[in-house]
Amino acid sequence: MTADRIGVGMLGYAFMGKAHSRALLALRHLDVPLRPELVSISGRDARAVEEARARWGWAEATTDWREQVADERIGLFVNGGPNAVHAEPTIAAARAGKHVLCEKPLGMSAAESHEMWQAAERAGVRHLCGFNYRFVPAVRLARELLEAGELGEVVHFRARYLQSWGWDADASLWRFDPAQAGTGALGDLGTHVVGLARYLVGEIVSVSARVRTIVPDRAVDDHVVATIEFENGLLGTVEASRLARGRINSNAFEVNGSKGSLAFDVERLNELEVADTKSFRRVLVTEPEHPFMRHWWPPGHILGWGDTFTHQLAHLLEAIAGEHDVAPHGATFEDGYRCDEVVEAMLRSAESGRSEAVASR
Numbered sequence: 001m002t003a004d005r006i007g008v009g010m011l012g013y014a015f016m017g018k019a020h021s022r023a024l025l026a027l028r029h030l031d032v033p034l035r036p037e038l039v040s041i042s043g044r045d046a047r048a049v050e051e052a053r054a055r056w057g058w059a060e061a062t063t064d065w066r067e068q069v070a071d072e073r074i075g076l077f078v079n080g081g082p083n084a085v086h087a088e089p090t091i092a093a094a095r096a097g098k099h100v101l102c103e104k105p106l107g108m109s110a111a112e113s114h115e116m117w118q119a120a121e122r123a124g125v126r127h128l129c130g131f132n133y134r135f136v137p138a139v140r141l142a143r144e145l146l147e148a149g150e151l152g153e154v155v156h157f158r159a160r161y162l163q164s165w166g167w168d169a170d171a172s173l174w175r176f177d178p179a180q181a182g183t184g185a186l187g188d189l190g191t192h193v194v195g196l197a198r199y200l201v202g203e204i205v206s207v208s209a210r211v212r213t214i215v216p217d218r219a220v221d222d223h224v225v226a227t228i229e230f231e232n233g234l235l236g237t238v239e240a241s242r243l244a245r246g247r248i249n250s251n252a253f254e255v256n257g258s259k260g261s262l263a264f265d266v267e268r269l270n271e272l273e274v275a276d277t278k279s280f281r282r283v284l285v286t287e288p289e290h291p292f293m294r295h296w297w298p299p300g301h302i303l304g305w306g307d308t309f310t311h312q313l314a315h316l317l318e319a320i321a322g323e324h325d326v327a328p329h330g331a332t333f334e335d336g337y338r339c340d341e342v343v344e345a346m347l348r349s350a351e352s353g354r355s356e357a358v359a360s361r
């Protein structure tokens with residue numbers, strides 16, 4: 001790493017490999033304090049990883065992430081592998097002094113996530129867990145409005161993350177294998193909404209949840225419904241499913257306060273619905289003063305889902321350059337860990353049939 005450059009190594013070349021590679025390429029041309037150099041990409045299949053290297057302009061391809069961890073040219077390690085491949089390479093990279101970005105859910109368990117958080121802290125590196133929805137302009141605006149007290153006293157939070165691909169999916173996907181994924185819809189989608197609940201409202205102290213596997217022979221959950229209680233006593237609801245026909249990628253929340261309400265759905269990514277004492281109106285979040293718009297286009301020239309990865313990586317590069325911390329707007333490994341404690345409390349609650357406190361170690 002030199003003053004104005006940072007070498008990046010990435011694990012994974014499929015869905016998240018594409019999202020992060022595309023974001024890194026864009027950041028080579030945007031206004032960020034460190035210019036990312038795409039040093040190497042890793043994955044298990046030599047031919048496929050070479051194809052990804054050539055497509056996205058990575059300098060080198062490797063089938064062994066250990067080479068990336070040992071590579072002095074790499075200052076930032078991005079882990080876009082399946083959940084079971086998060087902890088070992090990320091901890092090794094942090095111990096080797098590399099800043100780390102790891103996809104969500106952070107670990108396979110709260111204990112593993114805690115270990116990752118502690119390892120990154122001990123190594124003194126910047127760490128970010130890939131809760132990219134914090135980097136949707138409308139979501140950041142929602143947080144700013146809440147912080148400014150625009151909603152008055154917040155009384156309700158409800159969120160749901162619904163997809164539909166789970167009905168017809170290939171049963172051999174790693175996402176359906178508990179050894180590679182941990183949980184199903186809960187860890188995959190539920191963590192995103194738990195992450196947003198914590199970002200927008202605050203810490204969750206107890207949960208009451210039901211978790212169901214609906215598709216025959218499936219080894220992970222398809223559906224979770226939970227009530228959550230925040231530390232300030234406020235109640236919320238959370239639902240996640242991969243079996244909601246018609247909902248393709250609907251990550252949506254609503255917050256109600258004494259003076260107004262906010263509502264968002266990622267399927268309408270550029271819009272925040274805002275209500276005062278009357279009904280909702282639509283705010284198109286593309287004005288120059290809106291979050292992240294300094295990187296982009298004139299008002300009304302809307303952004304896409306992939307741009308959230310650009311904003312997230314820009315935020316991390318700024319943190320590495322010392323401009324600000326990763327928290328509170330970026331999710332740190334602590335946030336990844338605390339989400340996993342909420343997930344485990346939901347699993348305990350589904351088992352016991354009772355409300356369960358969220359643990360903290």
Ligand SMILES: NC(=O)c1ccc[n+]([C@@H]2O[C@H](COP(=O)([O-])OP(=O)(O)OC[C@H]3O[C@@H](n4cnc5c(N)ncnc54)[C@H](O)[C@@H]3O)[C@@H](O)[C@H]2O)c1
Nearest residue numbers: 012013014015016043044080081082083085103104105130
């Ligand atoms: N932030 C988001 O919105 C978002 C969206 C999708 C997925 N994710 C997360 O990103 C991670 C990856 O998901 P995905 O959808 O990209 O999965 P994917 O199946 O599309 O890609 C997984 C990648 O990991 C590689 N891989 C698998 N096993 C490996 C191993 N043992 N060693 C090295 N590489 C290995 C595969 O070759 C592939 O390149 C998951 O943790 C998932 O939860 C986050």
